[in-house]
Amino acid sequence: MDFGDFSSLAESYGKYRQGYAESVLTALLSLLGTPPNRAEAIDVGAGTGLWTRMIASRGLARVTAVEPNDAMRAVGEDQTKSLQITWLKGSGELVPLNDACCDMVSMASSFHWVDFDKGTREFHRILRPGGRFVALWNPRLPATDPLLQDIQAFLKDLMPNMTRRSSGLSGISEQLTDMLESSDLFTDTVYLEGRHTIALTKQDYIGVWRSVNDVQVQLGAQKFAKFMRYIDEVIDNDRQVEQTYLTRAWSSQKI
């Protein structure tokens, strides 16, 4: 598996990745100058449509999902059939959509895969005046969770020099407000976060780990198998795992 290769992850991703905090979505929609039922949104790097379906469930006038990976998009299309979402294959760096065609562009757990300058130029272009670009992530919150701390300590022993690429607690999110504010394209950046807790079965919890691209890539097949065995051993079979997620979102207005 390579960095950013989501083809082999699509099934785990579709099954096990959890949604974002609803209250954060409510707040993000309230920042738009348009009421939700008249707002049009483009979700870029939509993956399996976890965030896209949350937006669409709020009754927006139009929701479009853009995703380059066929396997991820196939899962997304399949899981969102009952909602008004139109899908297309495209990238965040060459968005095939008209200038000023939407009120919100979002990238959920995907902005770290796009070239910042090319991506922000495109999002600026497709937004209407006053429209907002939203980048968000949904990392698991380790501070409140002894099991997750234990597993991450094992991961660190297994590979001391591992760098997390996309956890949403590191990398691009450390300076995102500054990056957006200094880009000349966006202003009035708002940062929001909200916690939500989900009870997972052991199998679902293991599935969440199977859906993480950067851990699998860096460990390689053998160490990843060892890692998965460890998780299997430390959790009792009938145990429910309470997992707290931290939705972190940036909303920035088009200049």
Next chain:
Amino acid sequence: MTATNIDPKLLQILVCPVTKGPLEYDKEKQELISKQAGLVFSVRDGIPIMLPDEARKLDDV
């Protein structure tokens, strides 16, 4: 069998990813043609495949 057409709402906002210019929709062949870029994008089950790498050149048959 009839092909699935692109959602009309999507078609309204769809442009060439390279030139951002207009696209011509050939419903029979299920293709989107960007004359300016000289590229033809395919449409599979109503899903436009809008990556330049996966488009064919307009002259190729």
